[in-house]
Amino acid sequence: MPVQCSSCAKNRAVLKRPKTGHSLCKECFFCAFEEEVHRTIVAAELFKPGERVGIAASGGKDSTVLAHVMKVLNERYSYGLELMLLSVDEGITGYRDDSLETVKRNQEQYELPLKIVSYEELYGWTMDAIVKQVGLKNNCTFCGVFRRQALDRGAIMLKVDKICTGHNADDVAETVLMNILRGDIARLRRCTAISTSSEGDEVVPRCKPLKYAYEKEIVLYAYFKKLDYFSTECIYSPNAYRGYARTFLKDLESIRPSAIMDVIHSGENLSVRDGVKMPVQGTCSRCGYISSQALCKACVLLEGLNRGLPKLGIGKHHRLHGKLLSQEPLTEKEEKKLKPPEF
Amino acid sequence: MCQVDEDYGRDIRSADFLSISKQCVKCKVHTPAVLLRVGDPYCRGCFHEYFIHKFRAMLGKNRIIFPGERVYSFNFYYLNHSVVSVNSVYSICRSPGTLGCVGRPFIMLNGALIGRSLEDRHKTNTNIRVLFESTGFPFHIVPLEQVSAPSYFHKCIFLFTTVLLIVYCKLPTLVLTRPHMSGSNCASSYKVAVGKFDQNKSCAIQPSCQQKEPVDVSKVHTVQLQQLVTSVKTHTAREELLNMLRQHLLLHMARIEGYSKLMLGDNCTRLAVKLLSNISLGRGSQTALDTGFSDSRYGDVIAVRPMRDYSAKEIAYYNHLFNVPYVFISGLDSKDSIQRLTESFVTKLQTAFPSTVRTIYRSAYILHLLLCMPQSLMMLLCLCKLEAVELKTLLCYSCQLTIKDMVSGKGAVAGLVFFIGL
Ligand SMILES: [Zn+2]
Ligand SMILES: [Zn+2]
Ligand SMILES: [Zn+2]
Ligand SMILES: [Zn+2]
Ligand SMILES: [Zn+2]
16 A cells, blocks of 8 residues: 655655654655755854855765755755865776766756866875775775865865865764774764864865765665766775774664664763863975974875885874975884885 | 673683793793783782782772772673672772772662562572672662662652653653762862771771661562563663663662762773763763763762773683682563663674773773762753753753653553552
């Protein structure tokens, strides 16, 4: 027997909303989903009229849905925002080149300007080349540091006031769990915050309009809207620990459907003891990017790559910064520790 | 047996361990008996010393338990099964130099809840009694139904009903309480206490060795408690409810017996599980109190966790090496609860990454302890501090989830109201 939409009571329901359990028709689901994002944006005062906003676009489902919903809401509620897409090309064959094709199609579909910044043009290294040198163990460190900076640099080139990213509720809950499993509670507040100003290790403020949207609903939204997105996991991301956290979260959700929200609520309400040191920010003396050290993380990683000592940026090697800055060679003993692993 | 806690017996004297280490790392004389970490083999004597020193150091550093003070201690409840053992705490408390605080073991039995027969429960009761009598410690066995001893039971049930009434009938009843005011517990009074204790060492308070008989609980109370628990639909909420009842009963008993300190036996493994399940249940704001060394949210009774630096492994080694006797009590079967899921998740992760528990536990250290301000209001159900936004609903975020799982609708509330005769 066909179930009726519990909202309009006219159409046939096509889905059961994971968040509320309500049976809804397609139109009512779109409406409910979009309204929730709108309420999130309004409640957290994420944007001001007249702002230029860069949407971090990877071609994946989250950022595709984000771009779509942002455009819809900007028109429907006259946010007065100037939207544009911002993509990072890490240089990963078979993953990023395909997903960038998707972003280019999105650009046409949504009629938004697009800026692509690539690792190769910014750093002279593609991820493919980096993995060739460092192997698959620490490559995500490189990727993470480079991407954060690349997004900032792209945003500065585009002169945007804000970057919004496609992080969804599942991502945020997962990050809460990951930070606890890693004993990194001090950073938790920043990771769960819906918007961050520029005081951290990023220059351009970021925000997460999809922070309270379930991944399952994002997939449903993209599916029923027939959005064009690219769905393959990064081929270089073997992070076992995150895998554990993700599975745990899924198990929690199967016991109590609100678990994702519950974890986020917890993360938002953990109070961190005073006096947990937050590093003082200065600027990198090589590239001018903000940094708490003489050299920013990206520059140290790069220096390591260029000297053939990839472990330079992985551990804590602040002592060596002086030598790196003055282009001095390292001692044999220092070099030995930082050589790539033998394969 | 609870896996996270006790599954270390076979590591002791395993062949490859003995082949690695020839000598105790401490005294460099005796044959090692335990391997705490790789490269850290201890002989029996040195391990004993290390174990006790750690306890003393924890109490000394925190200066919360006063010398010669009477302490109520509650050590044993686990989610799946309880292991009641004359835990290390008591032998430590009596050993020289631990300030002579006097622990009174407190055992809570919840046999009624899992439908165990009267004889069966009687047998457990006797086993525990024999166990504790052999130690010469004064002890206290309380069945969880004591929650249903007339006055106390009513207070508790009243609480739940009030909450239900607010949720379903929107009655503006106040379910908030203020912590009881306590006397001065500052550093100077600690010094005074040390001085006094040193003077009177010879006549330190000797606990009277009589054991209080468990209060006879009537069948009615047992049935009432069972009904309350079965009104909860999910295992997660059932565990939550039980934890709250235990917490209330412990506090209540400590108050009527005149104890100002409550010693909880949580070890670092247990606290790691607690922290993570608090997060999963939406109790983030409460986590600092639930995992810290001392918890003064009740005002007049301070809960302390002197075993929090010990790993389950260390405790298991200690109990094994020094033949600490124990009794098993089976608990609620709540396989598909968030609490159990978290427990097995931590166990699994600990096997794959041996530093897991320590790392999670370190997180607890960074958490800020909310100061217990007498003016601040506590939620009566779970005794947490309410976050400001929640004042409207009068229930903390997580308790709202529990209540949601508790009753199927207004009918059940009406039933409960009738049943209590409010
Ligand atoms: Zn509809
Ligand atoms: Zn990666
Ligand atoms: Zn730099
Ligand atoms: Zn020794
Ligand atoms: Zn509560």
